[in-house]
């Protein structure tokens with residue numbers, strides 16, 4: 001696999017969590033940041049209501065579509081799956097839930113952008129990642145790293161960083 005594992009602290013979340021409300025606005029912010037030479041972590045994710053109604057994949061695809069319409073070079077873009085219901089709540093997506101969405105996002109990139117962008121763009125997970133759950137999440141094939149909030153301020157952040165080691169054996 002050609003993607004390097006990535007773990008970022010909460011200060012790196014350039015794009016707000018409210019992407020689900022203002023897809024277009026977020027896409028414009030992504031394009032502007034890239035034009036200014038910044039690297040971007042673009043966050044997508046569904047609300048609890050959207051998850052419970054079964055529209056998660058549709059929602060994140062629509063958010064990614066808005067971003068993709070404004071991005072011609074994905075080199076400086078990292079996509080973060082951040083379910084709104086998991087941010088700062090202590091409720092983390094299960095490894096299977098995260099993998100499913102990451103897989104669907106990569107599939108979307110493959111079909112709508114290019115196989116190369118799908119293979120090389122990091123798709124990281126954010127939302128209540130901690131030292132106890134990071135290893136299993138990192139073990140999922142399409143989880144390429146984490147965007148960490150609360151736990152980035154605690155000693156367990158070291159354990160989260162160390163979870164990158166599970167990729168060495170894959």
Ligand SMILES: O=C(CO)COP(=O)(O)O
Pocket residue numbers: 009010011013017082086087088089090126127128129147148149150151
């Ligand atoms: O939004 C996040 C990082 O920017 C995630 O925050 P938590 O890890 O505190 O849920």
